[in-house]
Amino acid sequence: MRTYRWLIIILIVVAVAIWIDLPNNPGIHFAGIDRSIETRLGLDLVGGVQALLEADLPEGTEVDSEKMQTATRIVENRVNGLGVTEALVQQAGDQRIVVELPGVDDPTVAISTIQETGLLEFVAMGFTPQPPGTKIVTDHATSEEPEEGQQVWQTIMTGDKIENVQVSRDPSGQYVIQFRLDSEGSQIFGDYTTDHVGEYLGIVLDKEVISAPVVNEPITEGEGVISGAFTLESANNLAVQLRYGSLPIPLKVVETRTIGPSLGQDSLDKSLIALLIGFIVVILFMAIYYRLPGIFADISIIIYAVITFAIFRYIPVTLTLPGIAGFMLSTGSALDANILIFERLKEELRAGRKLNQAVDIAWKRAWPSIRDSNIATLITCAILFWFGSAFGATVVKGFSLTLAIGVVISLFTALIVTRTLFSLVLGYVRDKNYSRWFGI
Amino acid sequence: MFNILGKRYLFFGISLLLILPGLLLAIFSGLNLSVDFTGGTLVEIQFPSGRTPQLEQIVTIYNQFDVSDVQVQTTGDNTIIARSSFLEDETRADILATIEDQSGQQVTIIRIDSVGATIGQEVTVRAALAVAVAAIIVVVYITFAFRGMPNAFRNGVCAIIAELHDVLIIFSLVMIGGILWGWQIDALFLTALLTVIGFSVQDTIVVFDRIRENSVIYRRLPFETLVNHSIIQTLQRSINTQLMTVEFMLLALVLFGGLTLRQFAVILLVGLFSGTYSSIFIAAPVLVVWENREWQNWFGRGRKKKQAAA
Numbered sequence: 001m002r003t004y005r006w007l008i009i010i011l012i013v014v015a016v017a018i019w020i021d022l023p024n025n026p027g028i029h030f031a032g033i034d035r036s037i038e039t040r041l042g043l044d045l046v047g048g049v050q051a052l053l054e055a056d057l058p059e060g061t062e063v064d065s066e067k068m069q070t071a072t073r074i075v076e077n078r079v080n081g082l083g084v085t086e087a088l089v090q091q092a093g094d095q096r097i098v099v100e101l102p103g104v105d106d107p108t109v110a111i112s113t114i115q116e117t118g119l120l121e122f123v124a125m126g127f128t129p130q131p132p133g134t135k136i137v138t139d140h141a142t143s144e145e146p147e148e149g150q151q152v153w154q155t156i157m158t159g160d161k162i163e164n165v166q167v168s169r170d171p172s173g174q175y176v177i178q179f180r181l182d183s184e185g186s187q188i189f190g191d192y193t194t195d196h197v198g199e200y201l202g203i204v205l206d207k208e209v210i211s212a213p214v215v216n217e218p219i220t221e222g223e224g225v226i227s228g229a230f231t232l233e234s235a236n237n238l239a240v241q242l243r244y245g246s247l248p249i250p251l252k253v254v255e256t257r258t259i260g261p262s263l264g265q266d267s268l269d270k271s272l273i274a275l276l277i278g279f280i281v282v283i284l285f286m287a288i289y290y291r292l293p294g295i296f297a298d299i300s301i302i303i304y305a306v307i308t309f310a311i312f313r314y315i316p317v318t319l320t321l322p323g324i325a326g327f328m329l330s331t332g333s334a335l336d337a338n339i340l341i342f343e344r345l346k347e348e349l350r351a352g353r354k355l356n357q358a359v360d361i362a363w364k365r366a367w368p369s370i371r372d373s374n375i376a377t378l379i380t381c382a383i384l385f386w387f388g389s390a391f392g393a394t395v396v397k398g399f400s401l402t403l404a405i406g407v408v409i410s411l412f413t414a415l416i417v418t419r420t421l422f423s424l425v426l427g428y429v430r431d432k433n434y435s436r437w438f439g440i
Numbered sequence: 441m442f443n444i445l446g447k448r449y450l451f452f453g454i455s456l457l458l459i460l461p462g463l464l465l466a467i468f469s470g471l472n473l474s475v476d477f478t479g480g481t482l483v484e485i486q487f488p489s490g491r492t493p494q495l496e497q498i499v500t501i502y503n504q505f506d507v508s509d510v511q512v513q514t515t516g517d518n519t520i521i522a523r524s525s526f527l528e529d530e531t532r533a534d535i536l537a538t539i540e541d542q543s544g545q546q547v548t549i550i551r552i553d554s555v556g557a558t559i560g561q562e563v564t565v566r567a568a569l570a571v572a573v574a575a576i577i578v579v580v581y582i583t584f585a586f587r588g589m590p591n592a593f594r595n596g597v598c599a600i601i602a603e604l605h606d607v608l609i610i611f612s613l614v615m616i617g618g619i620l621w622g623w624q625i626d627a628l629f630l631t632a633l634l635t636v637i638g639f640s641v642q643d644t645i646v647v648f649d650r651i652r653e654n655s656v657i658y659r660r661l662p663f664e665t666l667v668n669h670s671i672i673q674t675l676q677r678s679i680n681t682q683l684m685t686v687e688f689m690l691l692a693l694v695l696f697g698g699l700t701l702r703q704f705a706v707i708l709l710v711g712l713f714s715g716t717y718s719s720i721f722i723a724a725p726v727l728v729v730w731e732n733r734e735w736q737n738w739f740g741r742g743r744k745k746k747q748a749a750a
Contacts, residue, residue: 270698380638
């Protein structure tokens, strides 16, 4: 009875897995789940640019995790604005963001767009306005040490309080940017302008002065105008930056990796061929060496591959070259479990036990080895994953993830699938035929 | 029956012979760390027209942009690799433009890796930490898994010694590969290293597990015979799993997997072989050496004992 129950479970799992593996799977869209299913290939397989951005703050400054999340979301918006399909933006560790742009072959343009912090500051300038274009140092988030004797300006408010932005023309025909502040911003702005009528207010983008208008009267409505020597284009660019949000934390590029598209395609084709060849050889070996159990193992290995691939597609796991290597290695692990059991089975049969008894003992005795060895592998995977996550090293992460998934599935296939197949035919093998079926 | 343990010092010697060249290279010429660890910029470009400029010319161009520490090498297929300190994005773009300008052709970017110096250092520290943490957790786990045995802790330590052996073997390999084929210790090497560690332990556990089981069945047998017997029993499985399946897979990857993965695949191939080898010829024998306290015979005193025995 138990055998048939498992058989049904296995068949259902395999059917679902095969359905997910179908190349044109429509995705799952029912019962509140809305998920499209696709094979996601890593940058090293399709080519592209990967950049690691880091919060550019003075040494020892605590990075505000909420601000970091906002920064990540803003970078994501900007990346989407670039029109790169399947771009990926993810926070890595506490203070880094990893950006992946598949298919982009020149990092310069893309990265400079992302990196422009778009950090807009309203700076108190007292009675000494700085001319537009001047680089200044402010007391808001910066890693630059002020030079000896250099003035550090006080930041009143940053651009993240801006709610709405619009480009228009002032009465003289100049392009200006109208903005509306949120309630908190209006409050700060109102308080400041009330106290400082007649002083200059610096509008500073990425530490460069854009304009320094004089405060003529208190601005309590939360609306204002930025004027500068804007062309239509530069006004629009600034407006877009302000609208998508300015980064609450300045970011610097600490790492970029570019993989040419030809290299990616080449690697993909070749590693797939390698995978196929390796797989076929191993399957043949198992069937020839272990005979009937070998064929069971082959079936369970194929089921293993089908399920694992389905999980890769469902989660989805981004497949990188090392990811494929991890998959191959976990296939080895899956086979190892089978081989451990079969070697045990042979020993027990040689010792003269009846088949069903030998099968029971083989599984029971092989289990501690399989369990302990696989747990050790999973521990290593966990450490690798942690290591990879902190550095946006998707390569290392991909490898550990595919290996870990493979190991878990391999336990299921070796312990359940192979076992069930055994149970199904156990009754049909006669004692005197052991040597033919089991190769002893 | 084979007496594997009887020749244990021969196997220790073989391993030492394989490890030494790499260690000596590391001591005298330093580790060949990639930009992943040292920080810096690696530019790999191909000249599709086949007219690869002189390497000095590339160096001169880098120098024009005040980059004086560039190292350029050709890798065949009209491809060059230039490694230098960290380049800002604009500098890198300018250098590439100048190279295209002077060589009068469009170049194909194969890959560019730019890693800031601080992040390189951090990666190195974390990598060392990751390996150390993995090792410690594994010792603890094995000690726990074999808690029923006397001296379970020894099993853990021996597994780590075997693990260390495998790590040294692939370090030796990558050092030698560095001289022969310009290999470097990079993020992929690190991945390979951690995989080898995982598998080495996995394999050692299988052998130890058999020793654990046999020690219950054959209580009377001397420890050395018991271990030898356990090794022989697991030998077929070791050969089949490692040589026939894992190594076949990796061999396919080495032969057909393309250039990017070759270094990775070769290191895994050797490393995993070493992982199996070390469980049989290092981990289990060291366990016996420990049980017999053989180090007491290593220096001087041993001779007296032998004479006494004779």
